[in-house]
Amino acid sequence: MKTLGVSLPCPLRESIAASFLGAADLSITDPHRRLVAGITGAGGSGKSALLDLAEERYRAAGVGVVREPAVLGALPGGARRAVIVDDIQLLDDGALAQLRSVIEDGSDHVIVSYRGWPRTPVLGRLADLLEQHHPPVVLGPLGSDDLRRYLGAALGGPVPAVTLEFVAELTGGMPWLVQRVAAGLQQEPGRPDPVPAVPRGVMDLLGYELDGVDAELRELLLAMAVGFAPPRQVPPVLAGSGASIDGLLARGRAAGLLLPDGRLIPLIRRALLAATPAYRVRELQYSLVDLSTGEGVPFRDVARKLARDGLQHPRVAAELVAAADAALSDAPEAAAALYEEAAAAGTDGLSTAARRAQAAAAMGDLDGACRILDHLLAQEEAPDVARAADVAASIWAQRGMLSRGAEVYRWLGEGRAGSSAALAAVTMIGSGDLEGAVRMLEGSAPGGSPTLRAVSVALMARGVHDSLGSSPAQALPGLIRASDMMTASGQRVPLPDLPAALAALAALSSGELELAESVLEAALAGGQGGPAAYPRLKLLRAWTALQQDKPEEARSFAAEAVSAPGALAPRDDFFLAALEVALARRTGDVPALVGAWQRAREGILRVSIDLYLLLPLGELLVAGARLRDA
Structure with missing residues (x-):
């Protein structure tokens, strides 16, 4: 070289x-x-x-x-x-x-x-x-202390941690590459961009130096840059040449082009791709797809790399969608990233819209989920419409407008509801449409296998229905089992409310405070609903502590709910406002009560009352009567 x-x-x-x-x-x-x-x-x-x-x-x-x-x-x-x-x-x-x-x-x-x-x-x-x-x-490669000292000396002062991490990751600590990057940064003093970037001159220099690598080794390095994993995966031009792949890898390590463990150094990868004509890169990418799919095993990591490098290919897109679908219920953050990469690889955005909205809602991005759903549901033949309805109803519920969610399910109809019928029933009962809920349950064909999630949702619907009978306490066993199974499933799926929340509300209305506490603690310990559900569970835990005459614990749980990342959804914000009123009223703090009451009055304007909001509403009615402002 x-x-x-x-x-x-x-x-x-x-x-x-x-x-x-x-x-x-x-x-x-x-x-x-x-x-x-x-x-x-x-x-x-x-x-x-x-x-x-x-x-x-x-x-x-x-x-x-x-x-x-x-x-x-x-x-x-x-x-x-x-x-x-x-x-x-x-x-x-x-x-x-x-x-x-x-x-x-x-x-x-x-x-x-x-x-x-x-x-x-x-x-x-x-x-x-x-x-x-x-x-x-x-x-061999430099350690972090050596890198810090060298860059500090080269650049004339302390080096920001972000720059150290950037250079370490980019070069793998290989001294000759650290030297190249440091020299390039030295020639660009006082860069205004806080995010480090490889100086253009460094890339040009590396591209020139890599031109001196013999053809077979450069072909192997380029293949690795595209995503081949030798010696198991070898590009066609080398597979038919009789070249020793092990020998080429040994030469690459000895030349300082590969890390000691055989991986391609990221900066070398960048330089190779930048210095190679696009058509040659595409040829290798297509060969890699053919080879990977021919092996008959998932190739998610390869597909992700290809999509990030700009390759549009139906098999790459299909692989990424399949990987996203597998992660959707358990890891929506990963699923969202995979769907985005699938779109870059050529997937039709409409076909994954409902799933993308589900991922966004599960991460707490209600506005982003709504934007996706608005575009999807405006189509005459929207795909995956039952899932879209579940996500939309869940978002309306979190916004404190459960009746809008019921409208979504009425629009969906019994014929298309399938496995969503139980969720529709929970939504409709909560908004006061018991007859519609019964029609939905009786008119929908059962769908899906009896998974933990499916059984949990069915128990939720039955429990909510039973809670309207002459003995609401009879609904508790089913709701508690629904909560336990949803926690055990580990899934973060669109729901009008958490089964733990419904079980706790039923227990609180029945005076079973210890039962409400245990259900909520188990759901919190098991991460029911994921991080986006955490504030809801904590606020109900605070309300339970309040009912147990433990105001300090209630304040502590409320503070934990508020400290969670992101803003509270309107429904949870209304719960919080009512909780603050309840705390002020029970402790006799009249100035605090007046201030909390004003905030609660504003909060109630942002929600429409439903069955699952009766608890905070009842508190506000009592406080309003005391303040003569009901």
């Missing part, structure tokens, strides 16, 4: 360099000491720089230095010298034999450097001999 000089010295691992140079100093000051050592590492790891430092030490002490391997066979006698030879892996067997003779027969100091490849038998025996005199000096 061609290399171009830069103004900065090559960085070294300080502890290793200090230890080796200390040994060199001892060999200078003690006439009975002789230093015979080998320095090994990949290209650009600092071997030559360390040899140069050793040469400086010896010359400064008046010790003669021999750097040319050609004169090894004719060294005259006399004072002890320092024989310093770089890159001995390039020497032929004869020159290596002469070097061995100098070590075995003379008193001269001998310091050499070599890469791990190529390693001929003669070089291997010489390395073994060197190790008998001194442990090998192994150079």
Whole structure:
């Protein structure tokens, strides 16, 4: 590979360099000491720089230095010298034999450097001999402390943590690449952009240097940059060439183009892709898709990389959608990212719209979910419409407008509801439409298998229905089981309300305070509904503590709800306002009661009262009567 000089010295691992140079100093000051050592590492790891430092030490002490391997066979006698030879892996067997003779027969100091490849038998025996005199000096990627010191010196001051992380990740700590990036940053002082970027000159320089890599190795590196995983996956041009892939990988590591574990260095990947014509990159990407799909196993990680690199391909898109679907209920954040990548790979956005809205709502992004649904439900033949209705109803419920969610399910109708019928029933009962709920349950064909989620939702519907009977407490067992199963499922699915919340409301209305507490604690411990549901559960836990005459605990739980990331949904904000009124009223704090009452009056304007909001409404009616403002 061609290399171009830069103004900065090559960085070294300080502890290793200090230890080796200390040994060199001892060999200078003690006439009975002789230093015979080998320095090994990949290209650009600092071997030559360390040899140069050793040469400086010896010359400064008046010790003669021999750097040319050609004169090894004719060294005259006399004072002890320092024989310093770089890159001995390039020497032929004869020159290596002469070097061995100098070590075995003379008193001269001998310091050499070599890469791990190529390693001929003669070089291997010489390395073994060197190790008998001194442990090998192994150079490799820089550690964080070395990187901090080097960049600080190069850039003239403390380096921001974001820059350190950027350079470490980009270069893998490989010294020669750290040197290139530092030199580029040095030429762009005072960049206004707080996010580091690779200077254009660095990319151009690397592209030029990589042009000097022989064709087979460059082809393998380019394939790795695209996403091939050799030796299991090899591009067609190399598969048919008879080239040794293991040998090429060894050459890449020895050249400092791969990390010690064989991975392609990120900066090398960027430079290769930037310096290669787009059509060649696309050819390799299509070959990788064919190879990956031909193996008959999921290739999600490869598909993600290809999509991020701009490849549009139906099989890549399908793989990403399948991966997103698998993650949707358990990890909506990951699913959202996968759906976005699938769109970049060419997936029709309408086909995944309901699922994308579900992911957004599960993450607490109600506005984003609404925007997706508005576009989807405006279509005459909207796909995945039952899921879209579930998400829309869930959002309306969180906004404190459960009746709008009931309208969504009436629009959906019994014929299309399927497995959503139970959720529709919970929504309709909560908004006062018991007859519609019964029609929905009786008119919908059962759908899906009896999973934990499906059974939980069915129990929710039955429990809410039973709570309207003459003995509401009879609904509690079913609602508690619904909560337990939803927690056990670990899924974050669109619901008009959490089963734990419904069970707690039923328990509180029945005076079963300890039961409400235990249900909520179990749901919180199990993460029911995910982070977006946390404030709802905490607010109900606060209300339970209030009913137990534990105002300080209630305040603490309310504070935890408010401190969760993101703003409270209108329904939860109304609960909080009513809770603050209740706390002020029970503690006799009239000024606080007046202030809380004003906030609650504003809050009630943002919601429409439903069955699941009767608890805070009742508190406001009592407080309003006290303040004569009901």
